[in-house]
Amino acid sequence: MNAASASPAGVPAGGAGVVPRHVAIIMDGNGRWAKKRHLPRVAGHRKGVEAVRATVEAAGEMGIGVLTLYAFSSENWRRPAAEIADLMGLLRRYIRDELDSLARNGVKLRIIGDITRFDRDLVTMLEDACTRTARNERLTLVIALNYGGQDEIARVARQLAVAAAGGTIDPVTIDAAMIEDRLDTAALPPLDLLIRTSGERRLSNFLLWQAAYAELLFVDTLWPDFGAAALADAVADFGRRNRRYGGL
Numbered sequence: 533m534n535a536a537s538a539s540p541a542g543v544p545a546g547g548a549g550v551v552p553r554h555v556a557i558i559m560d561g562n563g564r565w566a567k568k569r570h571l572p573r574v575a576g577h578r579k580g581v582e583a584v585r586a587t588v589e590a591a592g593e594m595g596i597g598v599l600t601l602y603a604f605s606s607e608n609w610r611r612p613a614a615e616i617a618d619l620m621g622l623l624r625r626y627i628r629d630e631l632d633s634l635a636r637n638g639v640k641l642r643i644i645g646d647i648t649r650f651d652r653d654l655v656t657m658l659e660d661a662c663t664r665t666a667r668n669e670r671l672t673l674v675i676a677l678n679y680g681g682q683d684e685i686a687r688v689a690r691q692l693a694v695a696a697a698g699g700t701i702d703p704v705t706i707d708a709a710m711i712e713d714r715l716d717t718a719a720l721p722p723l724d725l726l727i728r729t730s731g732e733r734r735l736s737n738f739l740l741w742q743a744a745y746a747e748l749l750f751v752d753t754l755w756p757d758f759g760a761a762a763l764a765d766a767v768a769d770f771g772r773r774n775r776r777y778g779g780l
């Protein structure tokens with residue numbers, strides 16, 4: 533059996549010229565980028581937003597269907613309040629400044645994670661942006677906010693347990709598909725490629741379930757230096773992988 537026939541239906545099997553349908557990125561290294569230049573951390577985050585802009589544009593041009601970005605983890609609340617405020621401010625500004633262009637360029641915005649803890653006005657802004665772009669089909673940009681993979685799976689477990697206790701589902705019928713249907717990423721294509729920048733080699737609680745068969749790529753580039761060229765390199769690397777999904 534070759535790689536193509538071993539892959540589940542509709543999933544890129546790898547091979548030269550294959551563009552992953554779903555790419556996720558752990559955008560790491562903003563602080564180190566700033567430190568190397570004797571700048572405040574927020575300068576690294578600001579430059580990181582420019583990298584987001586460039587990467588989103590490049591993903592659309594390359595025909596990647598879904599780009600999922602880890603913008604704020606459920607553990608990032610442990611950072612100093614001033615840095616959290618900076619990150620929220622940058623997110624607000626990104627949506628305010630980019631929404632027209634995203635909408636015009638066929639980008640559908642989607643949020644994963646539990647944003648109920650965010651300021652009400654920011655939640656409204658994000659929800660409105662998702663609604664306004666809901667019919668776009670060129671690229672789905674998924675922003676992970678207050679997201680944690682363990683929290684996501686725990687929320688699904690709770691939902692299924694409540695349904696089982698209420699008698700609306702039979703617990704013995706719970707399978708992987710039922711879990712997937714309830715994840716924040718429900719209905720998105722399977723994750724093909726997960727990239728982490730800055731040389732760290734950890735998943736840091738990102739897309740734990742979804743990463744089961746994803747190709748992992750760890751690059752030394754700091755996130756503010758990432759962009760079209762680095763994404764093209766990552767896609768070329770993906771094209772050289774041989775995906776077997778447990779087969780031969």
Ligand code: FPP
Binds near residue numbers: 561604622
């Ligand atoms: C990790 O770098 C980066 C973050 C925690 C935040 C990423 C956020 C942005 C790029 C801006 C907002 C996002 C969008 C989608 C507009 P780090 O600070 O942990 O770097 P370090 O490990 O070098 O300190």
